[in-house]
Amino acid sequence: MYKLLIADDELREREGLELMVSRMMPCQFEILHAENGRKAIQIAEERRPDIIFMDIQMPGIQGLDAVKEINRMLPGARIILVTAHEYFAYAKEAVTLGIKEYILKPAKRDEIIHILRKLIHELDEERGKRREELEVKEKLNRLLPLAENEMALMLLMDSIHEFDCEQLAELLDIRWEQGYAMVLSFPFKEQQDWNVFQTRRKELYEGVKPYIKSQLGCLISPLIGSRMAIFIPAASWEAGKSPRAQSLNWGERLHAWIEASFGLSAAIGIGSLKKGFEGLRQSYQEAAAAASTASSAEPICHADDLLLNGGGRSRITPEEERKLLDSLYRQNREEAGMRFSQVLERLFAEAGDNVPQCRDEIIALLISITRQQVHWSPADLLAHFDSAANIAMLRQAAIEQMERILEEVGKEREKRKFHAVERARMYLAECYKSDISLEQTAEYVNLSPFYFSKLFKLQTGETFIDYITRLRINEAKRLLELEELSFKEICYEVGYNDPSYFSRIFKKTTGFTPSEYRQQSALL
Structure with missing residues (x-):
């Protein structure tokens, strides 16, 4: 519900306007009255109306002076000037105050309702925009x-x-x-x-x-x-x-x-x-x-x-971290374990019995590894080191976490393999009718052709060529059954450039020539 202020020194004008608005636009406004400019300013400050009908000629503070004061307090309020004919030229000067709407007395019902609906639409849009801005700001503050x-x-x-x-x-x-x-x-x-x-x-x-x-x-x-x-x-x-x-x-x-x-x-x-x-x-x-x-x-x-x-202490170097990450990426558990043990022993030897110092170094290293390999949260790692009261307990906690990381890295690599083949199958479903190659598909999924070929056969049970052939022949069978295209048109449609070669591949795969298959499907 919006607040509508009617500022006019004539009671009958105020009541008539209120009656008209209430009948034509029921339950849309809370209507306020002001009999002069001073009262209009006071109500605007206390009740903050959304729309104001302001009569120009009132006793005491004039309408335009009240508009200036209200604009300062409520820059977003919509103000409609109401004037008699003799004040029309004067009303036009209100444009300099940002007033865009004015009506002449006696006001026509349709004109008033049209202006009010227009202003409500503007206010609704502003509220919606403001709401969206606040939602974006709230989300940004969370981010x-x-x-x-x-x-x-x-x-x-x-x-x-x-x-x-x-x-x-x-x-x-x-x-x-x-x-x-x-x-x-x-x-x-x-x-x-x-x-x-x-x-x-x-x-x-x-x-x-x-x-x-x-x-x-x-x-x-x-x-x-x-x-x-x-x-x-x-x-x-x-x-x-x-x-x-x-x-x-x-x-x-x-x-x-x-x-x-x-x-x-x-x-x-x-x-x-x-x-x-x-x-x-x-x-x-x-x-x-x-x-x-x-x-x-x-x-x-x-x-x-x-x-x-000349002070300072040795830290885990970027080179040590890089070599450890490399061995993890290659899934060389033995090498990764050896490199991690070497880092631990050097830290313990240099830090003596300074458990907090060693703990911080190890946690920092493990967080760095997990962020690049398995994406655990730091809190997930920190919890496992809370009870490490001495070097022996710290060493044990660190080794256990490295074992977990190795297992997770293995799982992640298996997931990536599966997703690579699934992406390839989706790609082939779209491109099998074109001149597509194993090398192009391997490049699409960011794998070497040799590795992709082995992985594809392992997960699909078919070679790349057999898989493409099956897709093309299945589509050719569907088109033959429709009896809308010639054999040559079907040949080109499914990705073959030579009708003779297409016919040989089709018979090798189905046991029928394309014409025999069409005849047989017509009898069924």
Whole structure:
């Protein structure tokens, strides 16, 4: 229901207009009355009408003056000027106020109803458009956290694709010409501390994220293990201060706030200023290394200090990850297990008994692998490491997860094989009447001709040539039974260029020549 305000100093005019509208358009309006311009402004402010009939000549505040004030309060309201003949020229000046509708007294019923229906249609369209905009905005607001997680994980897991990063950055409305990374880590010496942290993970993440975002236009990763990463663009810097000084200041403020708000001591590593998305990835690696060297005495460490002091620790290298992924892709379980074991033993040897540090490294590696191979969520992996209180338990949990990954990779490859043949069959169903080859079909499903040929025979029980031949002969039999086309026309229709060859293939397949088959089908 819409609100309709009738502003006129004559009671009979107001009541007559109300009666006319109520009879012709029942139950569509809540009708309000104003006897002068001041009352019209007051009602417009309090009741916010959708459509207003405004008489130009009223005592006190004139109609056009009231229109100016109402336009300021309700820019979306539809205003219809009502005027006598002697004020017609004056009414036309109202066009400058955005008024598009006016009627002359005495108003005609059909004219009034026509204008009202027209304005209702406009309002309905506006409401529909606004509703759609709100729905899109709501959906976008739901997607933004997912986009932020996706971009953060791309930077964390060394799976940067420039085009994807640019699109995600544009969606998040963050400029990334240059910036730096900060890693927030919660080191635990005792299993009891880790258990306490586990119960407060959600509370901590949901507290830290809005605190930082309220002051910085940044990108924040999920809390993985006991770490989270913050990527801060140059646009968030204060003028006149060096990036290093500002980042250290931010680290100190964040550390103090977490300690005061949650009673937890955080280690904070800060990377150096870098350009582009790849640079941001490198800054994260520096920040992660710096966070691992922070101590209770010095909980905030900048990568520049780490380089000057010659500190740092070895991490899982991109080359190690690439070789492990390669062995997984080739389904070489023995090689994948061996490479994973080598990575584990090197980590344990270098990190000593630092379980949280090793846990974070292993989880990061496994998340990177699963994102590229089996698409598990990080939460699915994290749950399996919660109870790993020492290196032995951590090693066992890691090996179990690698076994799961190997099994899932095998299943995924089998699915891809099946889908490749199904896609090929759908492709052939559309193209078998043309000069199609095994090589063309293999290229269509992104497989080598040799591998596709073996896979196709294995899953269909037929060679590629036999399969095509069967499709063509079945179609030829159908056309022969219709008796609409000649043998030669059918030959070309089903994909053969030589009628003699077509006749030989048809007889070899069915036991009849095309003419014999047509005669026999006519008798049935």
